[in-house]
Amino acid sequence: MGDERVLDEAMKVMGVFEVVPRLVVFDLDYTLWPFYCECRSKREMPSLYPQAKGILHALKAKGVDVAIASRSPTPDIANMFLDKLGIKTMFVAQEIFSSWTHKTDHFQNINRKTGVPYNAMLFFDDENRNIEAVSKMGVTSILVNRGVNLDALKQGLTKFSKHLTSIEKNKEKWQKFAQKPGSSGKDKQ
Numbered sequence: 385m386g387d388e389r390v391l392d393e394a395m396k397v398m399g400v401f402e403v404v405p406r407l408v409v410f411d412l413d414y415t416l417w418p419f420y421c422e423c424r425s426k427r428e429m430p431s432l433y434p435q436a437k438g439i440l441h442a443l444k445a446k447g448v449d450v451a452i453a454s455r456s457p458t459p460d461i462a463n464m465f466l467d468k469l470g471i472k473t474m475f476v477a478q479e480i481f482s483s484w485t486h487k488t489d490h491f492q493n494i495n496r497k498t499g500v501p502y503n504a505m506l507f508f509d510d511e512n513r514n515i516e517a518v519s520k521m522g523v524t525s526i527l528v529n530r531g532v533n534l535d536a537l538k539q540g541l542t543k544f545s546k547h548l549t550s551i552e553k554n555k556e557k558w559q560k561f562a563q564k565p566g567s568s569g570k571d572k573q
């Protein structure tokens with residue numbers, strides 16, 4: 385499937401959902417591209433997973449921002465590759481640094497720089513420990529198997545809208561509770 389076909393399909397997928405994330409965050413190695421960039425040379429011409437570019441463009445076309453959270457120890461190579469692939473300027477935040485935490489510090493930086501709350505973000509990564517740590521922050525997180533593709537996008541958007549619906553329901557429950565006379569919320573607006 386060419387980039388244009390993927391873009392069309394991704395637009396269709398997103399059209400199904402009433403709510404979409406404000407920001408989608410991608411890991412690099414084995415999520416956007418099929419290699420560890422620390423094992424490659426800056427002189428090489430890298431390539432993305434086949435559906436990655438179409439998905440990035442579809443998100444942008446729908447007004448959804450995109451960002452990077454990578455623990456790559458070679459940000460210089462990663463940056464060079466993003467540039468060579470012609471996608472470097474697409475990202476509103478690029479957090480590429482090695483860290484002992486499982487990307488929680490990457491997401492704190494992204495949150496600070498973009499102002500997007502964690503529950504309005506969707507995250508794709510191929511490592512379970514990152515997925516676990518970041519979902520605890522309130523970010524809808526999807527483990528990818530062979531890089532990001534249309535199936536992963538569909539899965540991500542489904543999980544995101546379910547997550548948001550449950551947050552809304554809890555909010556409603558709380559508001560009802562707070563409105564009850566004699567409840568602890570009686571002095572609140």
Ligand SMILES: [Mg+2]
Nearest residue numbers: 411413414510
């Ligand atoms: Mg990875």
